[in-house]
Each structure stands twice: as structure tokens, then as C-alpha cells.
Amino acid sequence: MMELKSLKSFVAVATLKNFSAAARELHTVQPAISRHILSLEEELDTALFIRNTRYVKITAAGEQLLKEATEILALVEGAKLRTLKTAKGEIGTLKIGYLPSACLTFLPQLIKKYKSHYPNVEVTLFEMTVSQQITAFEANQIDLGFSRPLPDNLTSNFDSKTIYTDRLTVILPNDHALANKNQLSLYELKDEAFILFNRDEAVSLFDGIISLCQENNFSPNIVGQPKHMQTLLTTVASGLGVGIAPYCTSALFTQGCTFVPISGSSPTILTQLHYKKLLLSPTAKAFIECSDR
């Protein structure tokens, strides 16, 4: 079977037109070169050089093999390099799932920082709910997921790292009686109509808000569950109810809305970076390290 070592010898001979010189170049001896060429010629059943003790002349077949061998050897060298770069996370792909809210806060800068360190990785972003992310992880469709803390039954499969902490805030229409307060207790809103983000899209957020109301001794009257935060803001601005949502919502178009902090302790809304620690791609590993710095 055609050996790479023989091809190297062949290229050296073709270049130098001299077996002995080729041997010197490759730090070996002339008979070794002779054998390499002979073995190639035997395998191909074709003369590669017309030679005698006075000169070495390449044949047409030799010219062809020279082209091929040069390409092969370059490819082998390149293969080593690229495989190594892949192992270091310098080239390859990185697929990231994220909640829409991540785009409102840290994600753009984080990706930008990563890209500046790893410009040759092909990053693909997928907007996904938490449960879609779980599914995507199982199907190997994403390497990293930005979402809320995972349900307890899943935490053993994943490593998680808190990236961003947000707090709930009340959103009132500008002309609401309580809109000019610095902060307010949720209990003050017990008789209001509530607009909350859709439960199917974000269970933990919805249920967290319900719990919070119950801690304040009331069950909220929920009159709307929009699937987009912008719709929630518009609904509130229209005077159809009051909203409770993470503060990052204020990065959207908020005309007509007033954000009022909740007094006392309100639950934190965490955004975490999740990944499967066992099958972590080098690009994902590099991204995580990048997010630490």
C-alpha cells in the first residue's frame, strides 16, 4: 500500500532529480530512497523516473504522481492542523439555544466577545423555550442553552451556570393611580386585572408570579396571557390591566408603561447557561471559559 513516507521520498527525488540528494534532505540514506521509489513503481506497475547513474528524468506518470503526491501530503499536513484546531475549539460549529429575553440583556455582548476570540467558529443561534432546549439537547441539536433553572429531575444531566439575574417588576399604565410610587406591595394590586406572560411559553415565570400573589394573600384575576412581551406592554399601555414581568422587559418599546419595583423581597429570575458536561464540544467549552472571564 502506497506509503506516505514513499511519497515524501518521491517528491524529494522529483524536486532534486537526484536520489542521494533526496536522501540527505530527508535525513536518511540513498538505498532507502531507491527502495521507496521502487516500491511505488512496483505498486503502480509504472516507471516514475527514467534513470541511470548519470541522470534522473521524471516520466509522464511521474509528473502526474508528483501533482497528486504534493496535494496528498499537503492535505495530510492540513488535516493534522485542522484536527488540532477543532480539538482546541478554534474551528467548528457552535449551536446555541436561547430564550428571547436573553437577547434583551447579556447575549449579544457575550457572543460578540466569543466571536472576537474565536472568529472561525460558525455560531448558530436558535430561539427556543426551555422545553424545546431540553429536547434539542437530547437530539444533539444544540451545544449550549440559555434558559431558566431546570426542573430538579434534570439537573443531574446538566451543568448549569447562572449568567444573569433579573427581578420581577410591576408594569402599570402611565395614568394608573399607583404609577408615581417609588415601589409598591403586590397586595396593593389585589383587585387589579392582570396581564401575565403566557404560561405555556414560560411555566416557571407564570407559576412564580402566582405563588408570589398567594404569599400576598390573593389570587390574581388574569385577563390576558400574551405570547410576546411586547404585546404585554402594549396591553398594559392600553389600560387593559397591570403587568408583572422581569425588569429586562423595559428594554422593549415601553411608551405608556411605568415600571414600579416591588417592595420587600421579590423572587429573582435567573438566566442560566446549561450544557451536558459529558458530551461537551470544544467550541462549547471555549465559549463557557470565555463567559467566565
Added chain:
Amino acid sequence: MMELKSLKSFVAVATLKNFSAAARELHTVQPAISRHILSLEEELDTALFIRNTRYVKITAAGEQLLKEATEILALVEGAKLRTLKTAKGEIGTLKIGYLPSACLTFLPQLIKKYKSHYPNVEVTLFEMTVSQQITAFEANQIDLGFSRPLPDNLTSNFDSKTIYTDRLTVILPNDHALANKNQLSLYELKDEAFILFNRDEAVSLFDGIISLCQENNFSPNIVGQPKHMQTLLTTVASGLGVGIAPYCTSALFTQGCTFVPISGSSPTILTQLHYKKLLLSPTAKAFIECSDR
């Protein structure tokens, strides 16, 4: 150094996800496969598979190497094939020098025949005089040359094969007194003005005609030496003189000209195929064989 054999084992393992199965596929034993993978991993200083006794999972670096290895192995296989085809003259280039007259006779059909047998050879034609062909041979610019028999001092360097035999003919204007004869002796033309093809372009033709006249006991009065045969015909048709040229000239535009054979023995005009027998490319060899059949 990365061995092709190791790459083959690697591809088999990556495909089958099982060392033992890969060994069976490659007609060897499992420890050999283990060693091949280990040696690759050692050279690259990177894990290619995450594996234990229950499963084999390729890494990102492994995925990259799989792409590369597949390409490398295909290229190596292809290199063998293409080198062999080159040796057989099935692919490559063929550079042919020829005299313009060759185009009037056998050359188009011969090339067509060759191309039908060897459609993947890139044929290049160069219109050249005999002496240009000699120079081109020395500079390795042509593989084959179609021209006249070579001067004696060169015949040892070349192999030559007669391809086409032509005879001299007299060319008269249609209204010439001798134009209606079936044949004529050159001596009948001793007092005519002669138009001959240019001596610099074709020495042996010119000198051959002069000798022939002298054998007929006269020296021709040469009034024109055009460098193109078509010009010679036009000159004759215009009544400026009579021509002597190879019969193949009659394949040009001959209006106003009458071709009359020379009685008795007239010298033959040979077109030969010349080549350097020692450095004969496989494509040229195939062409020569093709021209024999």
C-alpha cells in the same frame, strides 16, 4: 507519522463505532485497531473517540479527522488510478507540430481517430516549419512533429514514419496552351515564368523542384516565391506564371488553375511523423500506435 493504514482503521471505527467490527472489516484483529487509533491520538495529542467497553463515541476532533481522512484516502486511491491512466496515455497532454500541408490531407482524420480512442487527452496543435519543429523538440515543446524527411545529421536523434506520399504537379492557368493535356514533360515548360513556394519556408521542396528542372536540362526562371500556397494558386490563376507544387495543393481554392501531372518519374513529397524515441510520452506512443492501425 500519520500512516494511511491508521487512517483506514480510523474511518472504519468511525463508521462502525466498534473496534472489533472494524478489525473484522479490515481483516485484522482488534488490538491492531486499538494501536492505530492510539497512534493517531498520540500524534495529534487529542482524543478521537470517547470510548469504554460499552460504547464508542466520536469527538469533534474525530469528526474533523473523519472528513479529512475520507478525502485523503479517496485522493490516494484516485492518485493511483490517474497515474496509471497517465502511464497508459489515457489522460495527459499531447503537443503536435505540423506543416500547413498536413491539414490539407491526413491530419484532421488522424486526430479525430485518435480523439475517439483517447477522448481525455488534451491535444494541442502548433503550425510550424520543419526547423521550428526541430527547435521545439529540443525545448520539449512538442511530442510529435509532422514534416518532411529530416536532414541526415538529425536522423539518428529521431524516429520517423512516413504517413503520406504526395507527388509534384504542374499548375497552369486555365487558358494556358498546355492546360488541356493529360500529362506533360517539365521540359515543355523550360521557357515559362515559374511561381514556386518560398524557399525559406520549405527548403527541400524548393531545391527538389530545381533539381528536377536541371534533370530536364533547364534552369527555371523564378518570378515569385509566395509564402502561402493559396497565394501561389492565385498568382498562377492571374496568368503571372506556372506553378509546381505538391498535388495536395488542389484541396485549396483552385478557381482558374488546372493541375497537370508530370510525365515520367517525378519525386515524391513525403510527410513523416517524427518523434524522439527515447523521451516519448505515453500519449505520443498511443498516438503513433493509433496512426498504425
Added chain:
DNA sequence: TAAAAATACTCCATAGGTATTTTAT
């Protein structure tokens, strides 16, 4: 416990190195 990869160990093929021969100018 079973199946599969890793390791240990032996043996042989073969690649490399030295010395010599052949060959062409």
C-alpha cells in the same frame, strides 16, 4: 456477568543502514 477495549508479550516482517556492485559517461 458479558461484551468490548486495553494491555502484555511474543514473533516475524520489513524498513533502514552499511558495504559493495553495477553502470554510464
Added chain:
DNA sequence: ATAAAATACCTATGGAGTATTTTTA
């Protein structure tokens, strides 16, 4: 006569195969 490739021969590396151990679900 000389320079360079081919050949002969020896040595030693290392690759292949066998047997065994380790590992994990």
C-alpha cells in the same frame, strides 16, 4: 575514473497476532 543508482546483507524496530486483563452497564 568517477559519480550515482542498484543490490546484497545484516540488524533492529515495530507492527501483527495471541492471550490476558480491565472496565462498565
